Amino acid sequence: MRGKVAIVTGGADGIGLAVATRLAQEGARVVIADIDEEAGEEAVGDLRQGGSQAEAIRVAVAKEADAEKMVAFTERRFGGLDILVNNAGGMWGPSFPECTPKGWGRVLDVNLRGVMLATQLALPAMRRRGGGAIVNMASMAGVGTLPHADPEYAAAKAGVVRFTTTLAPLSVREGIRVNAICPGWVEGP
Numbered sequence: 429m430r431g432k433v434a435i436v437t438g439g440a441d442g443i444g445l446a447v448a449t450r451l452a453q454e455g456a457r458v459v460i461a462d463i464d465e466e467a468g469e470e471a472v473g474d475l476r477q478g479g480s481q482a483e484a485i486r487v488a489v490a491k492e493a494d495a496e497k498m499v500a501f502t503e504r505r506f507g508g509l510d511i512l513v514n515n516a517g518g519m520w521g522p523s524f525p526e527c528t529p530k531g532w533g534r535v536l537d538v539n540l541r542g543v544m545l546a547t548q549l550a551l552p553a554m555r556r557r558g559g560g561a562i563v564n565m566a567s568m569a570g571v572g573t574l575p576h577a578d579p580e581y582a583a584a585k586a587g588v589v590r591f592t593t594t595l596a597p598l599s600v601r602e603g604i605r606v607n608a609i610c611p612g613w614v615e616g617p
């Protein structure tokens with residue numbers, strides 16, 4: 429990881445913060461891209477205290493302008509981009525079909541559209557480095573045929589799984605690995 433540059437979306441808390449911390453400990457320079465600016469700054473303060481180079485940027489991952497800003501900021505600040513961890517996600521409010529179309533739309537936007545946007549914008553930056561790695565935080569909710577309490581979340585994560593697997597040939601063509609992680613339940617802070 430030494431010398432590598434990584435973006436972790438949703439890196440201010442939970443699994444993303446653990447990922448960002450580990451990447452920093454391994455020597456990567458880390459950009460925490462989170463909608464919670466204050467928590468992002470706090471996380472970056474901790475990483476810097478540990479001797480790492482880190483930056484925070486406020487990003488709402490489903491917004492194209494924010495995703496553009498995130499990649500441009502990273503290249504400007506650290507000279508390139510090697511690793512993108514698409515971790516921001518979650519489920520909010522009542523589940524389908526009780527939620528409004530706006531409610532399930534938000535879940536699809538953050539969990540799936542956010543991953544696709546950041547990936548699309550990161551690829552040219554990784555090509556400029558001659559390769560890279562993209563890690564998408566999916567979920568066991570998106571795999572197989574198990575029931576799940578949040579259909580809109582499961583649908584979004586299933587989308588992330590297939591988006592990831594269909595991009596796998598990029599590793600052969602361009603040296604850009606695209607993988608997904610499917611955690612089960614993880615206790616947050």
Ligand SMILES: NC(=O)c1ccc[n+]([C@@H]2O[C@H](COP(=O)([O-])OP(=O)(O)OC[C@H]3O[C@@H](n4cnc5c(N)ncnc54)[C@H](O)[C@@H]3O)[C@@H](O)[C@H]2O)c1
Pocket residue numbers: 437438439440441442443444461462463464467487488489490515516517518519538565566567568610611612613614615616617
């Ligand atoms: N915790 C679990 O049990 C579990 C299980 C499987 C998968 N996951 C997935 O792992 C990822 C992280 O989950 P967690 O439990 O650590 O979540 P968390 O709620 O603890 O942390 C999520 C972080 O993402 C940020 N965030 C939320 N919306 C955002 C947006 N639109 N743009 C940018 N940042 C945003 C939040 O501010 C927060 O810092 C998610 O994709 C989640 O779906 C979690």
